[in-house]
Amino acid sequence: MAVQTVASTTDSAAGTSVDLGPAAALSCRECGHRVPLGPVFACEECFGPLEIAYDFSAYDTEELRKRIEAGPANIWRYAPLLPVPADVATKPNINPGWTKLVQADNLARELGVDAGKLFVKDDSGNPTHSFKDRVVAQAIEAARAFGFTTLSCSSTGNLAGAVGAAAARAGFRSCVFIPHDLEQGKVVMAAVYGGELVGIEGNYDDVNRFCSELIGDPAGEGWGFVNVNLRPYYAEGSKTLAYEICEQLGWRLPDQIVVPIASGSQLTKIDKGLRELIELGLVEDKPYKIFGAQAEGCSPVSTAYKAGHDVVRPQKPNTIAKSLAIGNPADGPYVLDIARRTGGAVEDVTDEQVVDAIGLLARTEGIFAETAGGVTVGVTRKLLESGALDPSLTTVVLNTGDGLKTLDAVAGTGMTATIRPTLESFREAGLV
Amino acid sequence: MAVQTVASTTDSAAGTSVDLGPAAALSCRECGHRVPLGPVFACEECFGPLEIAYDFSAYDTEELRKRIEAGPANIWRYAPLLPVPADVATKPNINPGWTKLVQADNLARELGVDAGKLFVKDDSGNPTHSFKDRVVAQAIEAARAFGFTTLSCSSTGNLAGAVGAAAARAGFRSCVFIPHDLEQGKVVMAAVYGGELVGIEGNYDDVNRFCSELIGDPAGEGWGFVNVNLRPYYAEGSKTLAYEICEQLGWRLPDQIVVPIASGSQLTKIDKGLRELIELGLVEDKPYKIFGAQAEGCSPVSTAYKAGHDVVRPQKPNTIAKSLAIGNPADGPYVLDIARRTGGAVEDVTDEQVVDAIGLLARTEGIFAETAGGVTVGVTRKLLESGALDPSLTTVVLNTGDGLKTLDAVAGTGMTATIRPTLESFREAGLV
Structure with missing residues (x-):
């Protein structure tokens, strides 16, 4: 063979x-x-x-910026920075990307982040509702x-x-x-x-x-x-998350970004994308910190991070965050490098905290995230509490998928009350 | 009271x-x-x-067009044409709209529509995945x-x-x-x-x-x-579907448009939106035909249309297309008026045809529609077969929701084969 x-x-x-x-x-x-x-x-x-x-040697910065801004409202606006032919946008494909970067002031208030500083990059808006x-x-x-x-x-x-x-x-x-x-x-x-x-x-x-x-x-x-x-x-597709975040911030780097870790590939490519934008002159060259987020039930990278190790010991996954449940993440060591080099961290949260965070994001911003989004929001809360995340800096949290795909995780959510179809019964329920 | x-x-x-x-x-x-x-x-x-x-008397056509085109990638680009304050885009809301208009050449081929003439307006891309x-x-x-x-x-x-x-x-x-x-x-x-x-x-x-x-x-x-x-x-929110379709076609009216009917409100507002664009000079004044689509199990409007009636007799709904299951549609008579005035029609399909059409759209264009989308695609096929829809004209079919919300409808879809994890077992399955 x-x-x-x-x-x-x-x-x-x-x-x-x-x-x-x-x-x-x-x-x-x-x-x-x-x-x-x-x-x-x-x-x-x-x-x-x-x-x-x-x-990328032939690119003029301002010409490139104009070309991107004049491009389609999907990932192909970044075709000059991707391994695709120049005419890619004319071929039949489902054209993902250019998802919303939501300024999350309600969530910021609950988490103690300064107004106008917290953003959710919501990739549930993609055609099949995940990154x-x-x-x-x-x-x-x-x-x-x-x-x-x-x-x-x-x-x-x-x-x-x-x-x-x-x-x-x-x-x-x-x-x-x-x-x-x-x-x-x-x-x-x-x-x-x-x-x-x-x-x-x-x-x-x-x-x-x-x-x-x-x-x-x-x-x-x-x-x-x-x-x-x-x-x-x-794997290069994940760079487009970095490009979009910066362009949607007005061609600015975020100060802090919280990324879920499955294989770790997405986090490493977001770092690659940010560095490319700096090298191309599309954003100013300034420090940024990348934070990795895992579920406790599958936390080989955060375990290695906290222990100060360079290698990642495989784990047997046991978490509701199934889309992140890779026990032996191929890019784990690179994630450790990036978190340490940028001054970030890797953290994990329990399944209960994941469910809480899904509810928190939904009731503050109207975004229904899959479990992976609960992991990043939950880790953001934990890192703010520990002081690892600075609440005065521009922070982007990724939601990489849609709650409709992991309904089981929030199956406990239900009706406030059940009443008879009468005003009397409604008053008795104590809702007014 | x-x-x-x-x-x-x-x-x-x-x-x-x-x-x-x-x-x-x-x-x-x-x-x-x-x-x-x-x-x-x-x-x-x-x-x-x-x-x-x-x-709308103060608007200059070309200034208005520029203002719209410079607006945000959501419904608020049309704020000058909606019952909302001018600064609406600065207020916290979930910013729906500007969903994809997909040129559906694969579907066109299967349905016998001329290449480049068939489009799906896919509203499953909205924040909570419906219009x-x-x-x-x-x-x-x-x-x-x-x-x-x-x-x-x-x-x-x-x-x-x-x-x-x-x-x-x-x-x-x-x-x-x-x-x-x-x-x-x-x-x-x-x-x-x-x-x-x-x-x-x-x-x-x-x-x-x-x-x-x-x-x-x-x-x-x-x-x-x-x-x-x-x-x-x-109800005015449905006008934005008409605005987006025309702008995404390059400020052109479609020739034919197929719209699902629940209360009928959406269809009447799409007509209103198209007429406004004509009156404002944003598109040329030319005929268009609006077609209504229902499920046979709840088809009060198509029944009235076929019988030549002006009034709609209520029905007791019995169909898998639950989001369209309004047995006594308030705007039914207006839908009849519009279908007849524009030279369109109202048609219905069986639940079996709805399921077939969901599969057809998914396997041709990679769009997973809810049952309402199966209704419009199924009706489109039926109207092409009967000659009511002209296959040489620009035709837009609406998908108003997401298949993830009506999984039961396609629960019969499943695996092609189950095999042991060996090449021998794979070969025996006859997939290569």
């Missing part, structure tokens, strides 16, 4: 002719070794993760460039829907692998887009292991696994 | 000082009698429905203007969530009335925003009757019922 994880000479040759805009090569995050663009994700020298290296639409949109363009005809992934929820929807619109076949005993609601959400949905008899680890085998097998030929062999492209 | 349905002298006096932008008065749709702006909804002369009369956010946002501004402190409504779903979220963010108390036996998921969606949620022992008609009593009772003083005493303001 020849698992196609590293760039071989053949792959490299195949990859040289693709047009993915400013993406110039793949570069190893560990050793810096460069290979041509191709459907590979691990360095042939050291097995480190490959990421996109760009050539996954951003990353899948990049993977689709890479899949087109490399000639793949089937899009695939392993998933337990948000990603399955995002791949199904994007593949349907873009004209790809999709085949998504999920654990066979997934909740019926999530199965429906993934199946409705008409792609193949295959249940695997086993747990999520078994699903992942099977996908890795399939990539190396002739049966998987022509298949782009968005979070495996297309991962370097896919 | 003095139900406050008609404008009394006192109400009129109280209403004169409010600033609701270009809204000049309330005008009876039946007899044209005008009264000052106030929290009333029925004509004191003939009991006809009151609607907003505007003063109700548009109407509630108007009601909130009227409630502010009239000094109400509690927002209320009767609801069986989408409206409850929209009111709960908007009230939370805008700083109103909310008290929403629902049938006591509503599905648990819908209760959770409505309760999470922290307002009062009161179950009424009875059906939806009992809930409505109770709300009418409450409006006339001291217990309901200071209460704005978004779809009762604030209805003239509330």
